[in-house]
Amino acid sequence: MFTNLVHLFKTAQDAAERAYGNVLAAEKEAFADLGAGYTAMNTRSSYATERELQEFCSRLTGRLVMEASRKFAPGSGRLDIDKDAELKRFGLDVGKVLEAGKLPDLDGFWQHLEKTYAGDAGREVAFSQAAKAIINGFWLKPDSQIKRTSSAVVLEKRVSSEVSFRSSGKRRIHYGSTQTLALTLDGLATFAFKHDFGALGQHLKHCNVSDLEFETRQKMSFNGLDVVMFNDKWQFKFSHQVGDALSLFVSEYGAEHLASRDRY
Structure with a gap:
């Protein structure tokens, strides 16, 4: 479920890259005398695309932690969960996973949060x-x-x-x-x-x-x-x-x- 969100984001990035490429091709066709290589259409570098994906994954893991803090807190009480500490306990380095061309296992990370904080465990921590x-x-x-x-x-x-x-x-x-x-x-x-x-x-x-x-x-x-x-x-x-x-x-x-x- 949550890992699929990363897949959908990556698919959207790929679709956007193709769409931008189509605009660039149409611009070059419209200006047959481009000369110095100037174009009105600026395509994103691969680095910018990778950084965008990593930032999305970082925000998504943060949202999972926020949801766990809300869901597993005792009644109206407060439960604080350290995102970086939990990622380390689960053994997930999002940056390294993306560099390897894979998608981070956010479904597994959520299951880890459930196992760690659901029920009495989260209440006791809180x-x-x-x-x-x-x-x-x-x-x-x-x-x-x-x-x-x-x-x-x-x-x-x-x-x-x-x-x-x-x-x-x-x-x-x-x-x-x-x-x-x-x-x-x-x-x-x-x-x-x-x-x-x-x-x-x-x-x-x-x-x-x-x-x-x-x-x-x-x-x-x-x-x-x-x-x-x-x-x-x-x-x-x-x-x-x-x-x-x-x-x-x-x-x-x-x-x-x-x-x-x-x-x-």
């Missing part, structure tokens, strides 16, 4: 990735002391901000913090969906940190979570129910990564 993102985001270590009050379990994340030039008196997240914050929120969203905190998961998943503007000490309230935003940190106040479930989630899926952070 949960481990989420736990890692949470551990890294809150800079947790094996000996971290988690603050627990009478009403909340509190974690803090360093988030740099700067004065917004669009709205007077407001701040926006510094570009250097947007990616790590987004990864942390994605990890929390995957955790929330796993433990049936669906409304919280939806809020976290659709929180656009790139465009967010806020005032110092402003609070965002979700189901089971309040987030207080300061100039250089965000304070996450989880309800006891959510906080206790988060602690179990990190212990179950992030124990190995958490232990490794003892070296930092």
Whole structure:
């Protein structure tokens, strides 16, 4: 199925080359006195054609990985798959295959992705990735002391901000913090969906940190979570129910990564 797409693309390239050749022949016939060899019709070099095919195959393998990430993710959670790593595990070098005059086995590559990530396997990977993102985001270590009050379990994340030039008196997240914050929120969203905190998961998943503007000490309230935003940190106040479930989630899926952070 997917390998056939490459075959169809190659067939289209061959048909285009013949069509361009017909135009070039007609032009030469129309201008009997071409002289210096100038032509209005420019045909592609074999190198350009080969590069075009390789770029198509690269984009197609990328789309297969995107589809696997979407299809095998746990519910509304997130699953990250490294395209280059999976191609290496499967033993497919697209460039070398094309250089040999063959078509890459993309059907086999998809079967590899299915075998690796379908069902419980993909969910377990996604949960481990989420736990890692949470551990890294809150800079947790094996000996971290988690603050627990009478009403909340509190974690803090360093988030740099700067004065917004669009709205007077407001701040926006510094570009250097947007990616790590987004990864942390994605990890929390995957955790929330796993433990049936669906409304919280939806809020976290659709929180656009790139465009967010806020005032110092402003609070965002979700189901089971309040987030207080300061100039250089965000304070996450989880309800006891959510906080206790988060602690179990990190212990179950992030124990190995958490232990490794003892070296930092």
